[in-house]
Amino acid sequence: MGVNEADGTAYEPGTGNWPGAIKRWAISLVIVSYLGSLGYGIVCHTLNFNTSSHPAMYFVVWDMFCGWSAYATRLHIVGEGEDNKYYQLAPGPWSEFTPYGDLSRHHYDPFLNHSSHIVRNCLAHTRAKPMRRILVVEEYWAKKYNLPESVWTRFFDEPQQKYSYFQLRQVLAPNGTTVRRFPSWLSRQSQLAVSARPLSPHPNSGAPGLSSELRATMRPFDGSSSGRMPRLESGSASSLFPAADPERAPLAQ
Amino acid sequence: MTDTTTVRNQVEPGTETASRRGLRASVREFFFAPEVPYGLALCRMVLPVILLYVVLRRWSHAREFFSSDGASAPLADNYGYFNMLPVPSGTMAVILMTLLVMFLVTMSVGWRTRVSVIGCLVIYTYLNMLDCLSTFTKYSVIASHVLLLLSFSRCGAVWSVDAWLDRRKRTDWTGPPRFPAWPRRLMQLLIGLIYLGAAITKIHTPTFFSGDQLRFWLMTDVNHSNPMGEQLTLYPVMVVTMAYISVVWEILFIFTCWRGHGRWIMLLLGAGFHLGTRQTLGLYVFPWVSMTTYLAFINASDVARWQGWWARFRPEKKDLPVVPRRTDWHGKLALAFPATLLVTAVLGVELEHWIDPYGIRRQEGPHQLVELDRATVEAMLESNPVMRPEDLVHSLEMGEMLVGGYVVGHKSTFRQGERLFAQCTLNPPHPDLMIECNLHDKENRLLDRVQQVVPRETFRANFLYVLHDALVPGEYSLVVRCGGQEVARRRIVLESSKNVAGRAPVAN
Numbered sequence: 001m002g003v004n005e006a007d008g009t010a011y012e013p014g015t016g017n018w019p020g021a022i023k024r025w026a027i028s029l030v031i032v033s034y035l036g037s038l039g040y041g042i043v044c045h046t047l048n049f050n051t052s053s054h055p056a057m058y059f060v061v062w063d064m065f066c067g068w069s070a071y072a073t074r075l076h077i078v079g080e081g082e083d084n085k086y087y088q089l090a091p092g093p094w095s096e097f098t099p100y101g102d103l104s105r106h107h108y109d110p111f112l113n114h115s116s117h118i119v120r121n122c123l124a125h126t127r128a129k130p131m132r133r134i135l136v137v138e139e140y141w142a143k144k145y146n147l148p149e150s151v152w153t154r155f156f157d158e159p160q161q162k163y164s165y166f167q168l169r170q171v172l173a174p175n176g177t178t179v180r181r182f183p184s185w186l187s188r189q190s191q192l193a194v195s196a197r198p199l200s201p202h203p204n205s206g207a208p209g210l211s212s213e214l215r216a217t218m219r220p221f222d223g224s225s226s227g228r229m230p231r232l233e234s235g236s237a238s239s240l241f242p243a244a245d246p247e248r249a250p251l252a253q
Numbered sequence: 254m255t256d257t258t259t260v261r262n263q264v265e266p267g268t269e270t271a272s273r274r275g276l277r278a279s280v281r282e283f284f285f286a287p288e289v290p291y292g293l294a295l296c297r298m299v300l301p302v303i304l305l306y307v308v309l310r311r312w313s314h315a316r317e318f319f320s321s322d323g324a325s326a327p328l329a330d331n332y333g334y335f336n337m338l339p340v341p342s343g344t345m346a347v348i349l350m351t352l353l354v355m356f357l358v359t360m361s362v363g364w365r366t367r368v369s370v371i372g373c374l375v376i377y378t379y380l381n382m383l384d385c386l387s388t389f390t391k392y393s394v395i396a397s398h399v400l401l402l403l404s405f406s407r408c409g410a411v412w413s414v415d416a417w418l419d420r421r422k423r424t425d426w427t428g429p430p431r432f433p434a435w436p437r438r439l440m441q442l443l444i445g446l447i448y449l450g451a452a453i454t455k456i457h458t459p460t461f462f463s464g465d466q467l468r469f470w471l472m473t474d475v476n477h478s479n480p481m482g483e484q485l486t487l488y489p490v491m492v493v494t495m496a497y498i499s500v501v502w503e504i505l506f507i508f509t510c511w512r513g514h515g516r517w518i519m520l521l522l523g524a525g526f527h528l529g530t531r532q533t534l535g536l537y538v539f540p541w542v543s544m545t546t547y548l549a550f551i552n553a554s555d556v557a558r559w560q561g562w563w564a565r566f567r568p569e570k571k572d573l574p575v576v577p578r579r580t581d582w583h584g585k586l587a588l589a590f591p592a593t594l595l596v597t598a599v600l601g602v603e604l605e606h607w608i609d610p611y612g613i614r615r616q617e618g619p620h621q622l623v624e625l626d627r628a629t630v631e632a633m634l635e636s637n638p639v640m641r642p643e644d645l646v647h648s649l650e651m652g653e654m655l656v657g658g659y660v661v662g663h664k665s666t667f668r669q670g671e672r673l674f675a676q677c678t679l680n681p682p683h684p685d686l687m688i689e690c691n692l693h694d695k696e697n698r699l700l701d702r703v704q705q706v707v708p709r710e711t712f713r714a715n716f717l718y719v720l721h722d723a724l725v726p727g728e729y730s731l732v733v734r735c736g737g738q739e740v741a742r743r744r745i746v747l748e749s750s751k752n753v754a755g756r757a758p759v760a761n
Contacts, residue, residue: 024285027284027285027435031284031439035439035442038442038446042446042450045453046453048457055328055329055337057332058394059397062391062446062449062454063450064391064451064454068466068469069681070469071680072475085627086624086630087622087624088622088625092620094610094611094612097314100387100390100475100477100537101474101476105318106386109326113326113330113331114326114330117324117325121323122324122622125612126619126620126622129622135634139633142644143680144647146472146473146474146483147472150484151486156649156742157743157744163644
């Protein structure tokens with residue numbers, strides 16, 4: 001089997017071994033195509049060009065160290081029932097799966113592209129009460145609070161007291177449709193600081209083109225009258241922050 | 254004006270053609286030299302074992318992660334290519350996952366190797382691309398590349414069930430078959446280019462070489478626990494040194510990994526690097542998948558050498574009586590492979606139905622949602638979004654000197670006359686800040702005030718105190734204030750100078 005096959009590719013001009021020559025050309029084409037695609041990824045990555053143009057680029061761009069922020073992040077997906085109670089919608093009550101450590105799956109979705117799927121799946125497979133709306137809340141804390149006590153005492157005399165910031169990131173309708181999205185807390189901090197003027201307000205339920213059902217899901221997060229929406233505009237807008245270094249999804253695992 | 258005739262005459266006739274032919278011969282030798290595919294056979298055996306760990310953990314969640322009856326998270330959605338791949342039904346996802354498990358097993362043992370490898374490649378890559386949240390990562394990509402290259406190769410020609418069956422069928426078997434080396438060469442180039450790309454990423458990353466981002470990575474806990482990484486944050490100079498070494502190694506790898514001492518040095522450094530990421534960053538699967546590609550650097554002469562070593566310790570084989578071989582089972586065995594796949598798939602579907610991952614068929618019915626404490630949720634919604642000054646400060650370190658911009662020789666007890674370096678590290682992003690690092694005595698009276706402007710692009714503020722004789726021995730505190738508020742405090746002890754203690758009183 002193998003010996004003949006190996007010999008078959010060992011084409012020498014003038015021997016008349018045309019099948020071997022064709023096979024050799026086909027293999028050369030594969031080699032050139034493969035190395036060309038890897039090389040294209042390296043060039044695109046080096047020149048920061050087309051790296052996100054297609055999912056296939058993820059196979060040839062090797063951005064395993066893409067920057068990590070000084071703040072840890074977690075996501076809380078909360079359903080507000082019509083019975084005025086709050087319910088945990090992720091992880092689902094059936095699952096304790098943690099893919100890479102001790103975090104549930106939904107925490108690895110920093111861009112919130114898939115939260116609506118997770119919500120729909122949870123509501124479809126549980127005895128869920130009718131929901132008024134679903135809230136995706138992001139939690140942040142400084143990573144220094146992740147340090148063990150032995151390391152902390154080398155940096156501070158004060159006791160370690162973790163403090164979290166919360167930011168509403170997304171409001172979903174009961175059917176999982178995204179109604180509103182907000183920037184992350186970290187990028188919001190940067191924007192607030194960089195902007196010398198007050199930032200433009202978030203869209204509110206009075207915006208044209210919204211159905212009455214969707215509009216109903218947005219209350220009471222409009223404006224400041226509710227008192228429940230984080231008052232982001234109260235930040236120190238006169239100072240200038242550098243651009244935040246957003247923490248990417250840990251796809252580089 | 255250049256005399257082209259003269260230039261042309263400087264080249265000896267035939268030299269250019271000869272060198273071109275030499276390059277072509279070298280490339281041909283590099284890619285097409287026949288060899289026994291021992292290295293790829295090892296890859297074929299090891300990679301499925303690693304992937305089985307990944308796949309088996311997710312098998313019972315196949316319906317949830319990869320099907321339309323769950324919450325699939327296609328990678329293509331992140332790129333704006335919606336519905337690029339069809340999402341299978343729940344049962345089909347279970348069948349595919351079960352077949353993948355089976356293909357990984359048969360690939361590892363080398364039974365119907367080519368079919369098994371292609372099956373693994375297609376199903377593994379397809380399912381991975383349907384779940385970018387909890388399955389698809391860069392190690393998945395590397396594994397897909399390796400599977401692709403193995404599917405081109407004859408990795409089942411040795412150390413496999415296929416090879417064993419083939420040898421039993423043949424009467425003229427003279428030794429392991431040899432094939433062109435190009436799949437192995439591509440795998441070697443793959444890992445070299447991966448490292449090159451990773452080095453480019455690091456070069457692109459601001460503050461990588463200052464160690465700041467690496468320090469934050471060491472205290473990130475989105476992967477498995479990494480207690481050694483957290484301890485390493487105490488030694489930033491070592492972190493910076495490792496950052497430089499890793500980039501230099503990643504760039505050099507593709508140029509020096511081919512032969513001689515360079516090959517072993519690069520591979521051993523790589524193994525140390527990857528195993529180090531397990532301890533410092535909590536990466537469990539990535540190191541093993543990456544190191545699997547190192548097996549492509551094992552060639553036939555290595556195996557011959559190891560076999561020679563092994564032969565010294567192996568007991569000699571006794572001559573066993575020759576048993577006449579039956580050949581009628583070969584035909585039956587041909588059907589065994591598809592039959593095994595079919596039976597396994599059916600059993601997998603049945604088992605998943607019995608497990609009931611969503612708990613829908615439980616006696617008590619589907620699960621209830623977990624109710625959250627109302628006060629906790631409302632606290633989330635009302636939390637103050639303005640950053641606290643104490644969260645702007647990452648650490649306050651004290652030591653006796655600066656190396657590479659970092660304080661070393663950490664201590665809190667000093668002697669008169671010594672220099673105290675205090676370093677306040679800040680969390681990005683932070684505004685332009687005025688930071689004070691003040692010296693207070695035991696009664697908290699302000700003795701010395703030092704202010705420094707820290708621009709937004711700077712992560713560290715350094716303060717130097719010369720602890721002169723005017724300070725009496727005793728307890729003091731360094732107090733860092735930011736925005737008029739105390740954000741950090743470190744206690745220090747000042748002892749009398751050795752010189753002062755031993756100095757004779759001056760006679761007037």
